[in-house]
Amino acid sequence: MNLNLKAEEKNTYDAIVVGTGISGGWAAKELTEKGLKTLVLERGPMVTHPNYPTATKDPWQVDYRGRPTQEDLKKQEKQSRTGYTTRQDIKHWFVNDLENPYTEVKRFDWMRGYHVGGRSIMWGRQSYRWSDLDFEANAKDGIAVDWPVRYKDIAPWYEYVEKYAGISGTTEGLSQLPDSVFLPPMELNCVELDLKKSMKDKMARDLIIGRVAHATAPVPQSPLRGTCQFRNLCSRGCPYGGYFSSVSSTIPAAEKTGNMTLRPNSIVHGLIYDEQKGKATG
Structure with a gap:
């Protein structure tokens, strides 16, 4: 076995994208399709299309038929203001504001999604x-x-x-x-x-x-997606790719190029900038 012991001990990329929401997913698609080797970093866990945990469950298969509990409504005061982010069938998508609190000067409903796809999975379209x-x-x-x-x-x-x-x-x-x-x-x-x-x-x-942003007919520019099935269960994530999200559309397109490295569970707290090279080194 021959080993190249003089090789670089680190990977280099033409571009780094932080976050995989609508903007991050689109940036990854554009950069990789233009031939740039791109590292995509996401602070949360991996989500792959079409693996959405409650997407195909019937109401009786979800606790409390999907509704929020009185305990959650009282305990999670900020999230309960929206009326939906503590529902049993979709609350796994939303950041728990007790575990990840934020300070309000005046009311600000900050509904976050820490996972691959970000809020592109939960947006109203x-x-x-x-x-x-x-x-x-x-x-x-x-x-x-x-x-x-x-x-x-x-x-x-x-x-x-x-x-x-x-x-x-x-x-x-x-x-x-x-x-x-x-x-x-x-x-x-x-x-x-x-x-x-x-x-x-x-x-x-x-x-x-x-x-x-629902594919009521095939989208020629995005052939990896299916069409909307009109199930009215969009908030759970759509296994058909019926609505536009990073997970159903741009991330798979970027992956298809072979130019993307996607790394979940990677929190970015700052950039290390090399002034001489004019590039980020970490």
Whole structure:
């Protein structure tokens, strides 16, 4: 057996990504697809798609049919304010605020997820473009700092992300809510359709279906995902990849390139910067 005893005793990477939430997962995908050897660090444990512990359980298979207990509601005062993060069927995704406390000056609901995928597993998936009403508001109202960009600058990037994430919705032509690149919409029911008509006729207001990151049809740019099964159990994690998350989409895409090293259970508390090399060394 021949050993190269003169080899470097450490790995070097072109890029390091800290965190695997929506931003971290996307960064990992982009960097690895461009050929960069990328180390991805996550403070929490590994979660692999489609292994979500309660995703396919029936209500009677979960304690208290998934509902939060009175004990949890009283004990976890901050988390119980949301009404859902202490539920038996999903509380494993959320950081326990008693074990990881934080100080509030005024009320701040900080719902964290310490695991691969981060809050991309738990997000509400509502996905809307800003318009120039948003980008120009500070300048027109004379408050805060004007945005250095306008809608036309961001629009191509909205489209780039939407084609990969998969946003379902309807084309409406609303100036205050620019249209996205849409997958087929989820349908309004008969009551909602009647309300939509009444609002338009009597108030000249538009009622539209929510624009959500659900694959209501196959997403060509993200072939590793399945489509939404309309089970209404999204908060447990979707084993079909029906909604966009790092675990169902960007992390597998980055892994497929062979350029990603994913290291869970790795807390980053600082960067060691080499000024001469102009790079992080640890």
